[in-house]
Amino acid sequence: MTINWFQAAILGLFACLCSNSCMAGQAVGNYTIGRPLVGGLVCGIVLGDMKLGIACGVAMQLVYIALVTPGGTVSADVRAISYIGIPLAMVAISSQGLNPVGGSAANLAKSVGTLVGTVGTVLYYSVATLNLVWQSFGWKDVKSGKIDKLYSVNFGWPWVSHAIFSFLPTMLMTYYGASAVTALRSTLPMDGIAMKTLFTVGGMLPCVGIAILLRQIIDKLIDFVPFFVGFTLAASLHLNLVSITVISLMFAIIMYEIKMNGGSNTPRTSSAGGGSPDDYEDDDEEEEDI
Amino acid sequence: METTQNTGSKKLDKKTLSHSFNLWFWGALTCFSQEHMQTFGYMSSMLPILRKLYPKHDDQVEAIQAYTAFFNTNPMLGSVIVGITASMEEARSNGKEIQGDTINDMRAGLMGPIAGIGDSLIDGTLIPILLGIALGMSTDGSPIGAIFYIIVWVLLAYFGQRFLYFRGYSLGDKAVGFLVGKQGAAVRYAISIVGSMVVGGVLASWVNVTTSLKLHGANGKVFLDLQDKIDSIFPGLLTVIITLFCWWLMSRKHVSAIWTMLILVVISFVGVLCGFFDPGLSY
Numbered sequence: 001m002t003i004n005w006f007q008a009a010i011l012g013l014f015a016c017l018c019s020n021s022c023m024a025g026q027a028v029g030n031y032t033i034g035r036p037l038v039g040g041l042v043c044g045i046v047l048g049d050m051k052l053g054i055a056c057g058v059a060m061q062l063v064y065i066a067l068v069t070p071g072g073t074v075s076a077d078v079r080a081i082s083y084i085g086i087p088l089a090m091v092a093i094s095s096q097g098l099n100p101v102g103g104s105a106a107n108l109a110k111s112v113g114t115l116v117g118t119v120g121t122v123l124y125y126s127v128a129t130l131n132l133v134w135q136s137f138g139w140k141d142v143k144s145g146k147i148d149k150l151y152s153v154n155f156g157w158p159w160v161s162h163a164i165f166s167f168l169p170t171m172l173m174t175y176y177g178a179s180a181v182t183a184l185r186s187t188l189p190m191d192g193i194a195m196k197t198l199f200t201v202g203g204m205l206p207c208v209g210i211a212i213l214l215r216q217i218i219d220k221l222i223d224f225v226p227f228f229v230g231f232t233l234a235a236s237l238h239l240n241l242v243s244i245t246v247i248s249l250m251f252a253i254i255m256y257e258i259k260m261n262g263g264s265n266t267p268r269t270s271s272a273g274g275g276s277p278d279d280y281e282d283d284d285e286e287e288e289d290i
Numbered sequence: 291m292e293t294t295q296n297t298g299s300k301k302l303d304k305k306t307l308s309h310s311f312n313l314w315f316w317g318a319l320t321c322f323s324q325e326h327m328q329t330f331g332y333m334s335s336m337l338p339i340l341r342k343l344y345p346k347h348d349d350q351v352e353a354i355q356a357y358t359a360f361f362n363t364n365p366m367l368g369s370v371i372v373g374i375t376a377s378m379e380e381a382r383s384n385g386k387e388i389q390g391d392t393i394n395d396m397r398a399g400l401m402g403p404i405a406g407i408g409d410s411l412i413d414g415t416l417i418p419i420l421l422g423i424a425l426g427m428s429t430d431g432s433p434i435g436a437i438f439y440i441i442v443w444v445l446l447a448y449f450g451q452r453f454l455y456f457r458g459y460s461l462g463d464k465a466v467g468f469l470v471g472k473q474g475a476a477v478r479y480a481i482s483i484v485g486s487m488v489v490g491g492v493l494a495s496w497v498n499v500t501t502s503l504k505l506h507g508a509n510g511k512v513f514l515d516l517q518d519k520i521d522s523i524f525p526g527l528l529t530v531i532i533t534l535f536c537w538w539l540m541s542r543k544h545v546s547a548i549w550t551m552l553i554l555v556v557i558s559f560v561g562v563l564c565g566f567f568d569p570g571l572s573y
Contacts, residue, residue, distance in 0.1 A: 025316035026365045027447035031417070032440055037424055041436040051431035058428050058435070062496050065421050101431045118548055131323040138321075138330055142358060145351040147337065154321045154334040193562055200558035200567040201551075204532055206497045208550050210489060211536035216414050217485055218541070226483050228530075230490025235526035241422040241491050248487035252480040259476035 001047065001094040003087060003178040005171075010046050011083045012171040014039075016162040019079035019124065023162055030078060036060035036113070039082025047090060052100040056089045057082075059106035060113040062206040065213075079166055080120020085113030087174045092181045107202030112181075114205050116173075123165050130161040226251065300343055300383050302376060302459075309338040311455045314372050315448065318365040327362035332372065339376050343383035353379070356390030363401035364408025369451040371400050373458025374465055381462070396463060407478055415485035417443075422492045499528045501561075502568040 003011075014033060022029030032038055040057015044050035060081055089109035098105040134157035141149040218224060226248070233239045233247065314335035321330040336357050340350045363371065375393055382388040420443055428435030458465050468474055505514040520527050532554075539545040539553065561567035 023320060026319050027315065027451065028444060030319070031447065032444055035421070035439065037421065037428065037436050037439055041433050044433070050433060054428050054431045054433055054436060058425055061421060061425060065418050065492060065496075101429070114551065118551065125324070128323045131321050132325060134321055135323055135326055135330060138333075139358075142333075142351075142354060145347070147333075147340075147351055147354055150330065150334045150337060154317050154330045158321045193559070196562045196568065197555065197559045200562055201555050203497075204499055204554050204558065205551065206493075207499070207529065207533040208536050208547060208554065210493050210497070210533050211540055211550070212547060213414055213418070213489055214533070214537045215541040216410055217482055217489070218537070223482075223486065226486035227490040230487030231494045231526065231530065232490075233487075234491040234494035235529075236524075239491070240426065241419065241488065241495060244491035245419055245484065245488055248484040251487070252483045255483050256476050256480035259479055260473065 001049065001091050001178070003047065003091065003174050005175060007046050008171040008175040009167075011043065011087060011174050012167040014042055015079035015083040015166040015170040016159070018082065019077065019127065019162070019166050023159060034078035034082055036064055036078075036082050036086065039078075039086050043083065043086045043090060047087060049090065049094070049100075052090050052093060052105075053086065055100045055105060056086045056093070056109040056113070059109040059202075060086060060089070063110055063114055063209050064117075065206070065209055077117055077120035077124045079170065080123060081113050081117035083170050084120065084173050084177070085109075085116035088116065088177050088181050089113050091178045095182045104199060107199040110202035110205050111198045114202075123169060126165040127158075127161045130165065131158055134158060134161070300380060302339060302342060302380050306338050306342045307373075307376060307456065307459060310335050310372065310376060311369065311452055313338070314365070314369055314455070315451055318368070326360060328365065328368075329358065329361045331365075332361045333357045335372055336375070336379070339379055343379060353382075353390075356393050359394050359398070361397060361401060363405040364412065366412050366447065366451055367404045367408035367454065368401070370454040370458035370465060371397060371404060373455040373460075374400075374462060377459045377462040396466060400466060407474075410485060411478070411481055415481055415488065416446075418485070418492055419488050422488065422495065425496065493529060493533060494526050497529050497533075498526070499532050501528060501566050503566050 017024040018029045018032075018034030018039070022034065024033060033042070037054075037057045037060075040053045040055070040060070041050070042053075043056070044053020047053065064078075064081060086109070089112040092112055093100065093105045093108055096108070098108065134153050137157065138150055138153035141147065141153065214227065218227070230244055230248065233244050234241075239247075314331065317334055318328050318331040322328065333354060336354065340353045344350045344353055357375075375397060378388055378393050378396065382393070420439055424435035424439035426435065427438055461468075501516050501520070503514075503516040504512045505516075507513045524530075536550050536554070539550050540547065545553070558567060
């Protein structure tokens, strides 16, 4: 499989639309076009192998199933994952001759895509930095009263940032990267340590994505219980996600009723027991030391 | 405290509000920078409102000063804030006692909680459910899952945000009480239960870390198949252990996601060397 200039340019355009600070809006750009699953569909159509594209998209989507960007900080860049990583992974898989929907193809896709996505964060910060220039135009307009120009500050000028940091890198990397990936086959044999490690890491990477999400939703250790219940329902009882969602809704209703009815009657302002709070704190510290 | 319910002469019509909403939907993040984040997206979505309410250009310029302050939140749920400010701005133009500072305090007070709720509710619960269902439809390389996600998500996102925007407008600053009040907290907690269980289900359904370690006896027979033993204790135990390890690194040891991935590379490398992991590949 090769990627020509025309295909590379289309991928570059999609990269502009989807990257964070996205030209197609957050919901449509970042959250739809940027999702690796959708990126897989687009790349599959553009490169002419839908099945392989979707398979790579599914594999990559697992790693980034919970891509949260708390406070505008990112650990991976969707334009790089979906429109540089997936095309390169597709080339790599077809040059290795792997079965597109097999587990090893998926693990290879995860490794290639995650590597590119992590490196791609530099693109995200570059766009955000160049946007400062357009924003400085905007502040001048606000000061001098030309507020109508704010539309071009918000919707026009940022295209320049994306032409430089989304379109060009995507086009160049997919065009030139494809031949580099094909050359990998001769240098790295599949049964060697390097490839085995790459595939093993690929299998584990989704754990990082899930862990990032857990960091958001878990405050106390006891919050792990519903997480384990969901895991057990799927791993041991083999329920699918819709069934798990239905069961979890039951628990959600119960918890909502408890919070609404019981919460206010027993305010936990007074601590039980007679000892002073300081004593308890000291005890805790000693236990931790041991 | 006075509510911002409009009794004056100036009234925002649906067309203006729709225009403002669409500018937010498409442009909340287009001119994003680390310094001002969504400030410019916010200002441009307020422009149609200000133009409608203040016929004189100088008044428009003065009014927009209230929106030059830093703004950043979850853009999906954040549309409710834009709706609330539209309503407050309407009240202000009708001579109600509302200063630019009042509007700004409301915005600044809401953007943190809304970001937190939005990230856990939408990014952490709704999207994993949708993606989990979509992935199941696409495992054999079929495009149906991707198409399902595109249609369902875009419709939900557009009409959901639109609903929130107009809800924010009709409630005005009364919406604040609900969003950060007791009922809001109960809803958030209940949804976080759904989120946690679904994420557990996603992990078990889609991730499978296994060991290939087998010990052979003298006669060549396998006398210990570690993966079989693990499955008889708790199916998927290795997957859980790796995930909890990543969580522990990032949340308790404050290791960044990139370093966590590199640590996994080291673990995999050592595991492959000693035969614990083997993806079993060949040409």
